[in-house]
Amino acid sequence: xxxxxxxxxxxxxxxxxxxxxxxxxxxxxxxxxxxxxxxxxxxxxxxxxxxxxxxxxxxxxxxxxxxxxxxxxxxxxxxxxxxxxxxxxxxxxxxxxxxxxxxxxxxxxxxxxxxxxxxxxxxxx
Amino acid sequence: xxxxxxxxxxxxxxxxxxxxxxxxxxxxxxxxxxxxxxxxxxxxxxxxxxxxxxxxxxxxxxxxxxxxxxxxxxxxxxxxxxxxxxxxxxxxxxxxxxxxxxxxxxx
Numbered sequence: 001x002x003x004x005x006x007x008x009x010x011x012x013x014x015x016x017x018x019x020x021x022x023x024x025x026x027x028x029x030x031x032x033x034x035x036x037x038x039x040x041x042x043x044x045x046x047x048x049x050x051x052x053x054x055x056x057x058x059x060x061x062x063x064x065x066x067x068x069x070x071x072x073x074x075x076x077x078x079x080x081x082x083x084x085x086x087x088x089x090x091x092x093x094x095x096x097x098x099x100x101x102x103x104x105x106x107x108x109x110x111x112x113x114x115x116x117x118x119x120x121x122x123x124x125x
Numbered sequence: 126x127x128x129x130x131x132x133x134x135x136x137x138x139x140x141x142x143x144x145x146x147x148x149x150x151x152x153x154x155x156x157x158x159x160x161x162x163x164x165x166x167x168x169x170x171x172x173x174x175x176x177x178x179x180x181x182x183x184x185x186x187x188x189x190x191x192x193x194x195x196x197x198x199x200x201x202x203x204x205x206x207x208x209x210x211x212x213x214x215x216x217x218x219x220x221x222x223x224x225x226x227x228x229x230x231x232x
Contacts, residue, residue: 035221045169045212047221060220061126094168098216103178111159111174111216118168 002026004095004116012089012123018082022095022116029053029071033098033110034078036069039118040091050098051078085123092118127151127215131224137232142203146227148196148213157217160189160198163226164209172211173198203229 008020022034036048049059051069059067068081082089095116102108128151138144148158156176161169171180173189176196186201200207208231213224 044225045214045223047223050219058219062220101174101178103175105175107156107175109157109175109216111157111171112161112214113171113174113180115168115171 002097002114004097004114006093006095006116006119008119008121010120010122012085012121013125014086014123015084018080018085018089018121018123020080020093020095020119020121021077022079024076024078024097027097027114029073029076029078031100034069034071035096035098035112036080037094037096038089038091039094042088043091046091048080048082048093087123090121090123092120094118126220127154127218127222129213129215129222129224131211131213131227133227134225135228135230137230138203139232140203140205144200144203144229146198146211146213146229148191148198148224150194150196150215150217153193154215154217156192157215158189158191158196159214159216160187161212161214162207162209163212169212205231 003025005023012018030053033050035050039045051057066083071078097114098110099113130149132147158176160173163169177189188199210226210228212226
C-alpha cells in the first residue's frame with residue numbers, strides 16, 4: 001500500500017523559510033512525478049510545483065521565485081522549501097503522486113492518484 | 126493559467142438522489158481532467174482521471190464525462206458517505222489548476 005507522509009514544523013515565522021519533507025512508502029520514488037499542493041480557506045487548492053525522479057521540476061509561476069522542490073531517491077523522500085513566507089502562506093500542505101496512465105482509448109498522461117494526509121503550517125511571529 | 130469553474134458551488138440532495146456537478150475550463154484541455162472528493166479534516170481523494178476513468182476502488186455510482194472545455198461528475202445514487210466537497214482539476218498544462226469546489230450537503 002502506497003503512503004505519503006508530510007513532516008516539518010507547524011509554525012514558521014514571517015520572512016523565514018518553510019521546509020517540509022514527504023516520505024514515500026510502498027512505492028519507489030522513481031518514474032513518477034511528485035507534487036506539492038496547498039489549501040487555505042481563502043485560495044482553495046493551489047498547485048505549488050512538482051519534481052520528476054530525475055530532478056526535473058515545474059513550479060507555479062505565482063510562487064516560482066520562492067519555491068524549491070528537491071528529491072532524495074536514496075531515502076525515498078522529496079522536499080519543499082518556500083522562502084520569505086508571510087501570513088498568506090498559512091495553509092495545509094499536501095504532497096501527492098502523479099502516475100502515468102495509458103488507456104484503451106489511446107489517451108495517456110500523468111494524473112494524481114495518491115495524496116498525503118496533509119500538514120498545517122501556520123506563519124506567525 | 127487555465128481557470129476551472131465549477132457549478133453549483135453548493136448543492137443539497139437526499140440519499141438515493143442522482144446529482145451532477147459541472148466543471149468548465151477556460152480553454153480546451155482535451156480530456157486531461159480529474160475529480161477529487163474531500164471530507165472535512167481529510168486530504169482529497171482521487172476519484173476520476175482522464176475525464177471518465179475511475180481510480181481503483183472508486184464505486185461505480187461515480188461517473189465522469191466531457192471533452193474539451195465542459196465536463197461533468199455524476200453520482201447515480203447518493204450514499205451517506207458521498208456528502209463531501211468535490212473538486213475538478215486540469216492537468217493539460219502547468220500550472221495544474223483546480224476548481225473552487227462544490228459542497229454536497231444532505232437535504
